[in-house]
Amino acid sequence: MTAKSPATTPRRGLTPGELAQAAVMAALCAATAIIAVVVPFAAGLSVLGTVPMGLLAYRYRLRVLLAATVAAGTIAFLIAGMGGLMTVLDCAYIGGLTGVVKRRGRGTATAFGAAVVAGAAFGAASIVALSVLSRLRNLIFDSLSAAMEGIAKVLEQLPVLDGAAEPLRSTFAVMLDYWPVLMLLLGIFSITSVSMVGWWALSRILARLLGVPDVHKLDAEAETDDANTVIAPVPARLTDVRFRYPGVEHDALGPLSMELKPGEHVAVTGSNGSGKTTLMLMLAGRRPTSGTIERAGAVGLGHIGGTAVVMQHPESQVLGTRVADDVVWGLPADATADVAKLLAEVGLDGLGERDTGGLSGGELQRLAVAGALAREPSLLIADEVTSMVDQQGRDALMNVLSGLTDHHQMSLVHITHYNDEADSADRTVMLSGNTDNTDMVQTSAVPTPTAHAHGGAPVLELTGVGHEYANGTPWAKTALRDITFTVNEGDGVLVHGLNGSGKSTLAWIMAGLTVPTYGACLLDGAPVSGQVGSVAISFQAARLQLMRSSVGQEIASAAGFSARESDKVAAALEMVGLDPGLAKRRIDQLSGGQMRRVVLAGLLARSPRALILDEPLAGLDASSQRGLLRLLEDLRRNNGLTVIVISHDFTGLEGLCPRTLHLHHGELALTPTAAGGAR
CATH class of the missing domain: 3.40.50.300 (P-loop containing nucleotide triphosphate hydrolases)
Structure with a gap:
């Protein structure tokens, strides 16, 4: 049985998946609208808010778009006032128009026709509102008349344009006599213009987003x-x-x-x-x-x-x-x-x-x-x-x-x-897939902590480092306390600890992405927070660190050179044991092990002073683990790469990380904690 599109499946109410999508997209649109209104000269950013609304209109039912609009509009109104609300409504209109037209397989002509109808409806609504609210109408017309009179007087002072002043007054007077026609034409013109500009921009963005296959999507069956x-x-x-x-x-x-x-x-x-x-x-x-x-x-x-x-x-x-x-x-x-x-x-x-x-x-x-x-x-x-x-x-x-x-x-x-x-x-x-690898990942005991450092020059020096999240608030939470150690050039250090022991916070501090609440973290004698990028960090989820569509673009972007420099891309791929032919492959076509190596290729091509790997073995089979560890060991021994590994897995890490540090409740422990157990 063929599954129906979520946008065409008849259901009552919103499903949990639709609610989640509406909530996420509403948050994105509201944030964009608030920034566009609050930040000076940032009004142009409001066009970004049309993207999440357009995706909702394309992929889901209109009631999902309506729910997201109500949620985003409420948030934007409470924070940014009427400007925020109107920005959200504009984004919902343009996104909804583009998404619905795209979903039905129609083109520019349909979008133009729909925009004209919407403009006429807006103009008609304006006529009705101004007919009922006569005082508001008179106020608006008086303001416009004053502005037009000012323009006419300015024209009278210009020798070349003085003859245009009187025709301007008379023409504007006639327009006010037939103001309903004027409001209708203005409504059609303004809404159609905005709609077509939005259609032109958003349809291209959607075309690129929809061209990315959602290969791992889970959908409930239509039956x-x-x-x-x-x-x-x-x-x-x-x-x-x-x-x-x-x-x-x-x-x-x-x-x-x-x-x-x-x-x-x-x-x-x-x-x-x-x-x-x-x-x-x-x-x-x-x-x-x-x-x-x-x-x-x-x-x-x-x-x-x-x-x-x-x-x-x-x-x-x-x-x-x-x-x-x-x-x-x-x-x-x-x-x-x-x-x-x-x-x-x-x-x-x-x-x-x-x-x-x-x-x-x-x-x-x-x-x-x-x-x-x-x-x-x-x-x-x-x-x-x-x-x-x-x-x-x-x-x-x-x-x-x-x-x-x-x-x-x-x-x-x-x-x-x-x-x-x-x-x-x-x-x-x-x-078995396409390989002969049938080995399972083995487990081993937690290694004993070692204080001995490599004999090279100091690279990272941590002295009395501590960190507290939400410092100075009732929700303050201590993550690290009095961490002191040195990582020398060519050193290999394993940092182990239970979930919540502060390992990731320590990694972010060593990479310069987080400034410690107290203490000092120095890279080559200077605060590492002022040298972001000199210490490279590979996150747990490799896919979340890959931001470009193809392998070559990703490596070039991470390393800081042009993707057209194919020789540099090829050299980076070869450094991590990958075929240079992968440069043209889409990121989503890579295996988990290949994604980790692509991340490493981009980071290593920048020649970092140190490399931090957060759970590098997670989700890898035995063969991929051995290959990655051999690669890193060679780089450490032959190239003098300084490596810091944060991992729950210890098998095979002895050669890469001869030195081990244990974190327990944010503090360095001299022995493995009992909860750590053997793995």
């Missing part, structure tokens, strides 16, 4: 809109299934044949690029390029008794500000859920009133599992849910996941790289 549809994602049988993303020459998955039975716990493993995420998409409702998927009923993604998905990054799945609210967010109005029981099951007993912003990564993932269980799913898919959390959080998550099929009538598909996680499943499905 679940029918009240008579039976939702039953399992049992499921996949026969010779293949999937190929648009514009790619090779299949991302397949041929694959497998069966998923009710109540079964299946682990899915395989190398990066073997198709694990693609398999998740198809189990969640994406149609294969070829082959068949037979199910007992509809997938029911997000529906009660259907399919639920828990993703890799915990922060991206939290929508409620309170823990209890997040569990039930998006449930139908008539649905009931025992929130206290669900939280207790996932190890968050008594935390229902807590702010979700204060949860650790592991707690956020368990909260996501609780939200999934609130829908009583027949199929739960967990995609690399432990890769971004520490050992304590990972153990707690696995205790929850391993017992789900025993306590619930559901099947569990767990996608993982870790051997011990796969061992807890009833059976394992290994995806």
Whole structure:
């Protein structure tokens, strides 16, 4: 069955997904409108507010655009007054016009016709308003007459233009006699002009945005809109299934044949690029390029008794500000859920009133599992849910996941790289992809802290560094206390600690992106905050750091040279072990390991004084981990690169990071914390 577009699917009210989209786009539009009104000479930025509204109008129903307009208009009015409100309304009108016309496959002629009709309606509304509000009409006309008289007197003082003064007075008097016609023509002219300028600009922006394939999009199937549809994602049988993303020459998955039975716990493993995420998409409702998927009923993604998905990054799945609210967010109005029981099951007993912003990564993932269980799913898919959390959080998550099929009538598909996680499943499905790599990521003990530094000259010197978020407010929160250590040239340092121990804050301070509340962080003897860019940092989620559409453009932008300098781009790719031919490939066509290497290529091409890697091994298979570590070890030993690694994974890091520092509650610890455990 072919899924309907969200914009054409008949439903009552707004779905949770539509509400989320409306909220996000409303925030973007409101922020743009407020900046355009409040900041001097920034009125031109208001055109940016048409982009989120145009995307809403193109992809969703008009009621979604209306909801976003009301929300954005309210926020803009409260902060920036009538100017902010009118800016939001203008953005909604232009975005809505362009999005709807584009969605229906029409062109400039349709947009022009719609603009003329809108202008006529605006002119007619102005006529009615001025007819009723006679005092306002007289005030406006008196002001215009005074202004016109002033212009006429100025013309009389100019020898060449003095003859135009009297015709100007008489013409304006006639126009006031026929003011309804004037208002109608002005309305049509002004609205049509603004609409066509907006159409010209926004249609080009939308064309570029819509040209980017949303290859990993999850959408509920259209058949679940029918009240008579039976939702039953399992049992499921996949026969010779293949999937190929648009514009790619090779299949991302397949041929694959497998069966998923009710109540079964299946682990899915395989190398990066073997198709694990693609398999998740198809189990969640994406149609294969070829082959068949037979199910007992509809997938029911997000529906009660259907399919639920828990993703890799915990922060991206939290929508409620309170823990209890997040569990039930998006449930139908008539649905009931025992929130206290669900939280207790996932190890968050008594935390229902807590702010979700204060949860650790592991707690956020368990909260996501609780939200999934609130829908009583027949199929739960967990995609690399432990890769971004520490050992304590990972153990707690696995205790929850391993017992789900025993306590619930559901099947569990767990996608993982870790051997011990796969061992807890009833059976394992290994995806080989296009490689022979079948190794699993091994675990090892936390290394012992070492104080010995490399013998080179000091590069980074931290003395008594401490940091407090929201300093001086009732919401102040201490992240670091009295951190003192030195990183020498050519040093390799591993920074370890549980989620919330302050590792990322320390990384941002060393990169100069955050100024410590007290203490000093020096790079070559000067504050690093004044040398941003000299210390390169690679974030946990490599995809979020890639801002350009193609590999070559991304590397050139990060390194600071032109993308036309193909020799420099090729050299940067070769430095990180990638084929120079990847320069023309789209970012979204890369595997996770390739994305991390592209980020590194751009950073290393700038010749940084030091390189900080935040969770560089997360989500990588064993072979990709070994390749990345060999590359970094060679650069450190042969090129004298100074490397600081923040990681929950320790296997294979001995050669890259002979020195280890442990953070515990924002302080340097002399021994690994008991909660750190072995990994």
